Amino acid sequence: MDDRDGWIWLDGKWVEWREAKVHVLTHTLHYGCGVFEGLRAYKTDKGTAIFKLAEHTDRLYRSAHIMNMKMPFSKEELNQAHRDAVAKNNLDTAYIRSMVFFGSEGMGLRADNLKVHVMVAAWTWGAYLGAENMEKGIRIRTSSYTRNHVNSTMCKAKANGNYINSILALQEALSTGYDEALLLDHEGYAAEGSGENLFIVRNGKLYTPETTSALEGITRDTLITIAREQGYEVIEKRITRDEVYVADEAFFTGSAAEVTPIRQYDNRDIGSGSRGPITERLQSLYFDYVHGRRNDHQEWLSLVS
Ligand code: PMP
Structure with a gap:
């Protein structure tokens, strides 16, 4: 997954796919406290469109609220990042993964002093449980x-x-x-x-x-x-x-x-x-x-x- 051409949106900036990395002391990597979404974009006769984007973004914000993670971006900024992740990677059909995760500022479980990061990536992914x-x-x-x-x-x-x-x-x-x-x-x-x-x-x-x-x-x-x-x-x-x-x-x-x-x-x-x-x-x-x-x-x- 990590070795391919393309762009990933990370904290408001476009990062080259292979460079979109985090530190090994990333809090979410250790304890699993993060939230994410999975969406799809499909070809339509008007162009490629993401299905139920607003609903997924709303759920991502609800998930972050439940986990006490303060979202550093507005919903509209994030919606735009999703649309751009598909367009910038020249995809006409896509699976989109967004994730909100804590940074590496501290290892304590209190998790009250950590930066909240957000990423959005998109790639082509066929039928999840097999086409046939x-x-x-x-x-x-x-x-x-x-x-x-x-x-x-x-x-x-x-x-x-x-x-x-x-x-x-x-x-x-x-x-x-x-x-x-x-x-x-x-x-x-x-x-x-x-x-x-x-x-x-x-x-x-x-x-x-x-x-x-x-x-x-x-x-x-x-x-x-x-x-x-x-x-x-x-x-x-x-x-x-x-x-x-x-x-x-x-x-x-x-x-x-x-x-x-x-x-x-x-x-x-x-x-x-x-x-x-x-x-x-x-x-x-x-x-x-x-x-x-x-x-x-x-x-x-x-x-x-
Ligand atoms: N249950 C679980 C555990 C899931 O991971 C998913 C996929 N997100 C679903 C249900 C289906 O949810 P959705 O239709 O929003 O993708």
Whole structure:
């Protein structure tokens, strides 16, 4: 990742990709107290556009607020940095990563004397869970790791340290032959994937876990809107793992994962064991919206130039 041409926005300045480095005593590197975002930009017939930029920036600020990190830039400055990161790197389609992190002024846990840094980078990144799986669907397993507890890490924050739990779950899933993990909360209810929110379909209705211990996913929100506008009922509630076993369809959502069908869970076929018809319809609508192919919800798109 570090050895390529390009530009990264760091604290308001454009730094050459290979030079965008931090000191080994960077506080966030040691303790994981930082916040970040992941977004995508897509080709539309008006030019390349970032999907739901304002929503991601808002969440980044909420995350920083939760972690007591004082943002040194305005939202508009940051939005512009995102647009420029895509344009300056000549990308027509992109994944964008922004991060807010503490500097290396001190190692103490009090973290009250540290500079807050912000970076934005963009590069091309294909389908997160594999291109063929967007049609075929993925195989997932219940993680042996419980999702972060609401009073242990702050689940409304997209905080760096929260991802230890995700990485352990994903490593376990991959090393045992699955594509992704489903993490259950401390009471045993479905929470989310390592980097995705969960939806199931039963009898024509959509269900998704409440965001008690799951991230308030922006793609989750988009899917709820799209589905309701198409006339589907969407219910946010606690979901047990056996409700997922007997679902007609299931899928994950995320800015990186987009809308990824789930075909098997804990070695049980979900419905027919392939991408279901409602999943296919919503997935196709999602791709229409992100590519600006529909007239409504143009407000979801921010042209980069
Ligand atoms: N849950 C977790 C743990 C995630 O990392 C992500 C990806 N940001 C999501 C859900 C989906 O969120 P979004 O749709 O905002 O990308």
